[in-house]
Amino acid sequence: MTWHLPLVADGEPGAELTAGQDGATIRRTILPGGVRVLTEQMPGQRSATVGAWVGVGSRDETDGHFGSTHFLEHLLFKGTTRRTAMDIAEAFDAVGGEANAATGKEHTCYYARVLDTDLPMAIDVISDMVTSARLDADELETERGVILEELAMNDDDPGDVAHEEFSAAVLGKHPLGRPIGGTPDTIRDVPREAVLEHYRWHYRPETLVVTAAGGVDHETLVDQVTEALTAGGWSLDEPVAPRARRSDVEDLDGVPTEGVxxxxxxxxxxxxxxxxxxxxxxxxxxxxxxxxxxxxxxxxxxxxxxxxxxxxxxxxxxxxxxxxxxxxxxxxxxxxxxxxxxxxxxxxxxxxxxxxxxxxxxxxxxxxxxxxxxxxxxxxxxxxxxxxxxxxxxxxxxxxxxxxxxxxxxxxxxxxxxxxxxxxxxxxxxxxxxxxxxxxxx
Known part of the structure; x- marks a missing residue:
């Protein structure tokens, strides 16, 4: 059956569906603050992957904030009010886990793959990063150089250049035509205040989706997510609806009418x-x-x-x-x-x-x-x-x-x-x- 995902809870603590032929169970819960939690329990799995998705990408940046989304992907690993950058790195290395992040044109995801017994740690660390990033001024300047090197590396790959320029040519001045990682100019120019403002506006309970698959228990994971986000200072008591999904209505504003x-x-x-x-x-x-x-x-x-x-x-x-x-x-x-x-x-x-x-x-x-x-x-x-x-x-x-x-x-x-x-x-x-x-x- 098709599982349609509503924007508000339907009275049940979690929607449930058995998907596929391997006995995997998928459940979904919306917390009062608007956080959505989805899990897929895979029988026999000793590992699990958890991701914190924020519904913001490069297309959502406004004038003065260009490059902020990619900047945040880097900065969330540079320390929180509870952890240093080394603490974050050591937490996953100590258990043989993997942690990473990806910025897209429409969303950003912070994820980790660990043993099922280490899932509480992964949820706590990633939630801490999402809710309590320090965005330290010195770390931001250091990371500005790192991102400029990343962009230079991409510019040295002619295949990457061709695809990036193709997207810009086809989509023109549409927000999707901008490069995901920003440009050298936008990365050099964006101030810490703009990145901080971008973070405070988009990293909120109603924009967050937490997904996990593998050796997971839905109710346990919901409790762990709730505890971790609350420890990070987010209020999940008030009934807030999740931020609406993007419109699927055709949007060609700024798209060239002729080929380039x-x-x-x-x-x-x-x-x-x-x-x-x-x-x-x-x-x-x-x-x-x-x-x-x-x-x-x-x-x-x-x-x-x-x-x-x-x-x-x-x-x-x-x-x-x-x-x-x-x-x-x-x-x-x-x-x-x-x-x-x-x-x-x-x-x-x-x-x-x-x-x-x-x-x-x-x-x-x-x-x-x-x-x-x-x-x-x-x-x-x-x-x-x-x-x-x-x-x-x-x-x-x-x-x-x-x-x-x-x-x-x-x-x-x-x-x-x-x-x-x-x-x-x-x-x-x-x-x-x-x-x-x-x-x-x-």
């Missing part, structure tokens, strides 16, 4: 090409058809791009298609890395394969193979607790529903060749941008 052609010169041996357009939003009903289209066009060794550009012609080592969905808009693109002298030929092949798919559709064999690839990948991807923890967080923050594995497989298998052709036709007709990064002359 951009060439970036780098002294490298290989040229990187990214071609594409706007895609589908995260909740678009056609997202399952897009997954099948992506698999057939550039999702594996049997895909059209791989076979035509690499296997038949030997023009590239890496080529693929990709899609990214967000609230109101998404992107869809094609990538290849090739010799600079072959750029025009490879560009033509990338475009022609998309247009051929739009004109002729896919064969029955391609449809079956793509569905099989996606189905196998879905099931295999849920073999570890980290994937399941992430699935819960995205269901709550992005989709508003949690499909069982069986339902997800049914939706994939329901995609038809006509669905794929119609979507390919739509995507091929959209304004197309081309970004090339390499050792090009004038």
């Amino acid at each position: 052609a951009l060439t970036i010169r780098r002294t490298v041996e290989q040229a990187n090409i990214v071609i594409g357009s706007t895609g589908l939003s995260a909740t678009d009903d056609r997202r399952f058809a897009l997954s099948v289209l992506n698999a057939a066009l550039g999702g594996g060794m049997s895909s059209r791009l791989f076979q035509e550009i690499r296997e038949k012609r030997g023009l590239a080592y890496t080529t693929y298609s990709f899609a990214s969905g967000h609230g109101g808009v998404g992107t869809f693109g094609l990538y290849a890395g090739c010799a600079p002298a072959k750029v025009d030929q490879v560009t033509d092949l990338l475009v022609s394969e998309l247009e051929r798919l739009a004109a002729d559709g896919i064969t029955g064999a391609e449809l079956d193979r793509s569905i099989g690839q996606l189905s196998g990948g879905l099931v295999l991807g849920l073999e570890d607790s980290g994937s399941r923890m992430s699935r819960l967080g995205k269901a709550e923050l992005v989709y508003g529903e949690l499909l069982s594995v069986a339902e997800s497989l049914e939706r994939i298998k329901a995609v038809t060749a006509d669905d794929v052709r119609a979507l390919a036709e739509d995507l091929a007709a959209r304004p197309r941008s081309v970004v090339r990064v390499g050792p090009f002359g004038d």
Whole structure:
């Protein structure tokens, strides 16, 4: 059954659903302060992954705050009112655990994987980081240098540059067109006061989602989260509704109406090409058809791009298609890395394969193979607790529903060749941008 995630509690202490065929139990509780807690108990697991999701990403930054989201991802590990940065690091190293964080365009997640017996410690430490980060001025300046080095490292990777510039070209002045990590200028310029203001506004009970999967007990974990957040100074007594999910209404404000052609010169041996357009939003009903289209066009060794550009012609080592969905808009693109002298030929092949798919559709064999690839990948991807923890967080923050594995497989298998052709036709007709990064002359 499809589990639709409401914005307020329905009178039950937790919603419950048995998902898949492995006996895993998924439950959800909304605390009075608006904190949402979701767990997936996996029988026989001795480890667990817990994540604290905050519904804020780079698209939510405003003038004067650009780069604050990524800054906070770093600074929360630099100490709290109760712990130093070394205390945080030692807590996980001492038990063989792993802790990390990830900033996205629409959310930020702080997560840890530990033995089930060490889960209380992980919850306490991550909750302490979320509620009680010091954001020390000296640490901020130190971390400013670290982030600038991270951005410089990314700028040295021509593939990263091509994808970042592609997103900016397709989405333009839309907030999603900004780089997740900020730019060197925004990181240099953003003051501590702006980062602190960003933290106080977005890191609140009504924006927090805690998800855990593996060897977890739901009621015990809810108690641990409540205790840890309360110890951090958050009030969970007043009935507050969680912050609403992002609108799924189409949002093209600031998105260019024409394609962009951009060439970036780098002294490298290989040229990187990214071609594409706007895609589908995260909740678009056609997202399952897009997954099948992506698999057939550039999702594996049997895909059209791989076979035509690499296997038949030997023009590239890496080529693929990709899609990214967000609230109101998404992107869809094609990538290849090739010799600079072959750029025009490879560009033509990338475009022609998309247009051929739009004109002729896919064969029955391609449809079956793509569905099989996606189905196998879905099931295999849920073999570890980290994937399941992430699935819960995205269901709550992005989709508003949690499909069982069986339902997800049914939706994939329901995609038809006509669905794929119609979507390919739509995507091929959209304004197309081309970004090339390499050792090009004038």
